[in-house]
Amino acid sequence: MSRYNALCSSTSSIDLNNLSPIQVFIRIKPNNSNDPYEIIPFEYSSKNTILTLPNSRSLSFDNVFPPQSTQHDIFESIIPLLHLPLYGYNSTIFAYGQTNSGKTYTMLGPDGKLCLADDLMGIIPRTSRYLFAAIHKLTSSSPSIQYQVRVSYLEVYNGHVYDLVRKNDNKSNNKSHSLSIRADNQGNINVTDAVEIPVHNSFELENILMLGNQRRATAFTYMNSSSSRSHALLIIWIERRERSTSSLSREYTSYLGRLNLIDLAGSEDISRSKAEGDRFREAVTINTELLQLRRVLDALSTSSSYIPYRDSTLTRLLQSSLSTTQSITILISHISSLNIDLSETLSTLKYSQIAKCVQRTSIPVQKLCKNIDTSDVMFGDYNDPVQCFYRRTVYIHTPSYGKIFARLAGYRYDEQQKCILLIHGSGPENSSMYWNDFVRRLLLATSSSSSLSPYYFVAIDCPGYGRSDGNKQTIRSYPGAFIQEIIDCISPTTHKVYCLIGSSQGAAAVFNALIDKPAISSFIAVQDPVSHDPQRFVCIKQPALLMYDIDDDGHPVSVGRLVKKYIPNNHYYEFASSKQRNWLEHNAHLKLLQLFNEYDTNSNTKNVSSLQLTASSKIPLPSLLACESVAGGIISYLSSYNREPLYENSKKELESILSAYENQSVQNDDLFVEKVEAEKIEDDESKAQRLTTELAQTQCDLCNQHISSSHISKSLRLPDCRHLLCYSCCCETIKLNSYECPVVGCATKLNIPSSQLSVYSLPFSSDNENHVIIQFGNSCKSTSSSSQRYEYTAYVKCKTKNAIDSVSFDINPEYPKSAIRVSKAPYELVRIMNSEFTCDFIIQWSKAWNWPKLRITYYVQNKQDSFTRNLLVRVLNQGNTMVKSQKPRQEVVYNWADRDRTKPNINYVVLSYD
Ligand SMILES: Nc1ncnc2c1ncn2[C@@H]1O[C@H](COP(=O)(O)OP(=O)(O)OP(=O)(O)O)[C@@H](O)[C@H]1O
Incomplete structure (x- = not known):
């Protein structure tokens, strides 16, 4: 890794003006001492940009690599392009040339295989190491920047696109499943359903490459013992997320860059490769596709108004890479130094010259969007300026309401400690994440480098929200019983918490819970009121912090004022978000601490002695309660996930942690790692049984109506969930959304053309x-x-x-x-x-x-x-x-x-x- 660290010294300097849309490099394969053939006497200029042919014709390229060039030489010359996807641009590197000319050698390594030996390693594994070193460098110098990397690995074989990493997508396997290519509304070409695997380091990426390469189609031919029979495309998606350093907002700007690394199959003189049967058919397809590629290059070089991308699967797939407005590309053309290959070599050079003539029509643009982080359950953890926040995610196993997902923060050393329970509102995407910033502010305000906060926090996903089991109605219908059950789980002896906090529907739940169970909390705090019959709240005796935005029409302040009227011990604040935009961010945590100080003389000092930190102290993780299990995977529980050092440097640490947790009943709900579904293998007997039952079915699974025998054959059996839809009305429903089963809402994969979709085509x-x-x-x-x-x-x-x-x-x-x-x-x-x-x-x-x-x-x-x-x-x-x-x-x-x-x-x- 250190070598790559040294290479990536100038990751921020990108000058697109100096990069032509397609740069063309020529690599000449060294001859083998056993080769009985004559060698072509090429000549090279001193700067290695001019190649002179035996007939004295000189051709100019961006780089010419003579036979003695090393893998490192080639890699160094492509480095400028690797920086582009780190900043939201697309770049492409592809290897082109006749069969056996060394394309796979350049991209992966010798003998058509991925090689990880330092000297022989090809562009792809070097790129993987370089990118993660560059990402590490960029993120260590700017904590507000994060990168997320995902990888797809595809091949085009016999005119079809296959996923090299998805289970089942192996052509030799009967369940082969080719993927379709679609353009999105910005003209980007995407492969529908291609698996995008999140990767966090070069080690993980290399594993994906190994898996994909095992599945890639290669075969013996008389010209290459391991000839690629498919074009392989590795797509590395790099998302750069920039959060504002001044604010703790969940909003971030993201730039999505894409790096395509492509190893084309080689053109092949069939009389020499002696391809027969399948090999023959493959060679014909490869040659035809490469011909289409040359036509596209021809059209681009003459700035033709029509570029025939659609004429082959390969050119369609490469459309974004070849389009001068979408990507910057390096074409590495491979030629042989042997006379016997001369005619192929001249053809490769001809098309390389054509590619070199492609002019830029406009500078590619960065893909930029504003986002709200909703997926990352540990959002903010790795940006915490204070490392000892002890954030972690658990499931609380409640007796009556199932598994409730909770984010915990703060060090919980015993039950006497002050627990603050937070209940979110009812927005469709609401969850415990809502409280992340607020909790962080409280932790920052109450901890220091030498002492931990005296408070610990439990923010739950209410039933049916976020990652919790259950029904969304629970928190409305049974707020008291539900909140009491959560409190019983987290405080099994005292059955109460220090403070209950709620927002919107969560605020209503807090009020209603206290009417039902007055002793469950010493303090309450709410924002954004919704509640009915506030006169009931006269019985709430706890000190209550009420914070309302008078500009928030969704939560009318009139309701808040009524709440204030009836809760006797209230501390009431109104603000206008149109004028004081960040009032809550700046004040809510301080008002809460003021309230604690006013009523609890020990509020900031109690028990703190046991939480003193010294420079060397290493505080163990709080242990799990009996009712809790780890959520989000052990790695995320113990450390901020997505950090390379955990894999690279802390293997031992991880092993000891894992062995310590071995005896715990840890749920393997790894939220952060894409789960590859276990393959469902159906044996012949159960398949036969299923088919018999299916044949006997005469009732539609959606409308429950009888399907007449004349219509049964026209009815539709959905491929994955096996639900049957009747011909007379329900078949049509699938046209509305061909991705979802209308019976149970699970995924289906029917391809229905959008032209067939109309409200008038409904039944x-x-x-x-x-x-x-x-x-x-x-x-x-x-x-x-x-x-x-x-x-x-x-x-x-x-x-x-x-x-x-x-x-x-x-x-x-x-x-x-x-x-x-x-x-x-x-x-x-x-x-x-x-x-x-x-x-x-x-x-x-x-x-x-x-x-x-x-x-x-x-x-x-x-x-x-x-x-x-x-x-x-x-x-x-x-x-x-x-x-x-x-x-x-x-x-x-x-x-x-x-x-x-x-x-x-x-x-x-x-x-x-x-
Ligand atoms: N620069 C090089 N130095 C040493 N050996 C090389 C070099 N380039 C290629 N080779 C060797 O030549 C053979 C053919 O190379 P490779 O498989 O990479 O060709 P290819 O162009 O990908 O062929 P195909 O299109 O048939 O897949 C391999 O054994 C490879 O190790």
């Missing part, structure tokens, strides 16, 4: 059916160029006259009385807000229809355009007269709270009757 043909089509969504516009506030208009529309009686817009679904009802068109809600918000639409249908109410859960989006969804609302098998005579259900819920816009924009819902 509503039955005579006995009533239906209407509605549209809903929201628009969003900035209130002024300087302000952070946006005017959101959420709406519901329906073309059928008089179908809708009224629409209630419920921006606080957890609070029963918060809906705003609109009883004539346009059915709209206009709100000026700082950020996106949840809003349920409750549609009350025409009174004459007697249809059940429909609640659509929705997430109002901050997109500068209008965001529309279409929904076919169906009432099956009910003529209007029948409908009138039945009692409708209170409400049918359609869950479309789609923050990531991943759901289909059309769908249908069936309103059913009890």
Whole structure:
């Protein structure tokens, strides 16, 4: 690694202007002393950029590597391109040339294999070491920068793309499964379903290479004993995350760079390679694909308006790498020094010259986006300025509510210590992560380099949220019982905590829990009030910190003021986020500590003596309680994950930790490492049994209707989950979202062309059916160029006259009385807000229809355009007269709270009757 450290001294200096879109290097393979053939007398200029042929013709390239060049020489010349993906650009290095010319030698190492011996190692393993050394260097000098690296390894074999690292995707295996290539809306070419494996160091990347190379198609030919029969493409995705150093916000800017390392199969003179049978077919495909590649280079070099990328799988796959607007590329052309190969050599040189003529049309751009970190459960841990925060993640095994995921922070040495329990709100993506910054501020304010904080923190994912089991309704319906059970688990003898903190729905839960169980906490603190009947709170006697934002329409301050009126011992703060944007960040933790100081004279000193640190003291990890198990994997529990040193330097440490934990019943829920699903192998007997049962099925799994024998063959059996969808109505539903089984919502892999998707293609043909089509969504516009506030208009529309009686817009679904009802068109809600918000639409249908109410859960989006969804609302098998005579259900819920816009924009819902 040290050698690579030394190489990567100037990682930040990138000058795109000096890099031509395709640089062309020539590498000449040394002849073997046993070769009986004549040698071509090439000549080279002193600077190694001119190659002179025996006929005295001189060709100019960016680099010419004579036969005696080493692997290190080649690698040094590509280093400038390796810096690009570290800053969000794309770069590509590919090896080109006739069979047996040394392409795999350059990319991987000798004899067509990955080689890790220092001198012979090819570009790919060197790149892997170089990149991680560069990342280490960049992140050690700037703590606000993080890198995440993912890897895909693919091959193009006989015109199809295969995943070299996904289980089952082995061509020799009957379950072969080729992948499709798609362009995203920015024109980037991606391989659908390609596995992207997160890697944290060069060791892990090399393991992936080894696995992939074992699966790559190679074979003996008369020209190369280990000839590549496929083009191999290693994609290294490098995401650079930059967090603001001044703020502890979860927002970060990310740049996504991509490095493509490609080892093409070689063109082959079939009369010389004597390829027959499969080898012959492979050689024909390879030659045809390389011909298409040459055509693409030709078109690029003449700046043609049409570039025939689509003519072969290979060129389609390389489109982003060859496009001068998307990537900077090095083509390493390999030629032989033997006279017998002259005609192939001249052809390779001809196309290398053509590639060299490709002109830049524009400078590639960095891929940049703003993100909120929601995936990283240990967010902030590796940026903690104080190392002793003792953050870790566990599951608390509750007797009645299942496994509850919790983030713990602070050193818990005994039960007398002051435990602060935090309950998050009901936002669709809410979880214990919500409290990360707040907890960090409290820890920073109460610990120092010589003493640990006297508080420890337990932030839970409420049931059904984040990574916890259960039903989201639990925290609303049984706040007292649930919170008491959590407290019993974490404080099994005292059955209480020092302070209970809640936000939004979590605040309501804290109030309600204290009404039910007054002794569970000594203090309470809440922000963003939602609660009903606050007059009930007169019985809450604890000192209470109440913090409310008067600009937050989703949590009306009027409710907060009522809470203040009834809680006797309140410490109340109002602020306006439009004027004091960071009030909570700057004040919440200080107000809480003030409250503790005021009522607890020992608040900051009690027990601290046992937490004194000396320079050399190494405090052991707090042990797990009986009801807890490690979540997120042992590595993440014990150390900040994603750090190379753990693998490189601390193997011993890790081993001792693992042996210490060996006897604990550790759950292997490794949240941070992509789990490769265990292969499900079905033996012949169980397959036969399954087929018999499937053949006997005559009922649709979705609508439960009988499928007539004439229709059974047209019905659809989903490939993975094996659910059966009837031909008459339910088959169509899969068109709405061909990635999800409509019965249980698991993944399916049906390819349905988007042209077939339309709300009118939905099933509503039955005579006995009533239906209407509605549209809903929201628009969003900035209130002024300087302000952070946006005017959101959420709406519901329906073309059928008089179908809708009224629409209630419920921006606080957890609070029963918060809906705003609109009883004539346009059915709209206009709100000026700082950020996106949840809003349920409750549609009350025409009174004459007697249809059940429909609640659509929705997430109002901050997109500068209008965001529309279409929904076919169906009432099956009910003529209007029948409908009138039945009692409708209170409400049918359609869950479309789609923050990531991943759901289909059309769908249908069936309103059913009890
Ligand atoms: N620069 C070199 N020095 C020494 N040996 C080399 C060199 N280049 C290639 N070789 C050897 O030549 C043989 C063929 O090389 P390699 O398999 O890399 O060719 P290739 O172009 O990838 O062939 P194919 O297209 O058929 O896969 C291998 O045994 C390799 O070790």
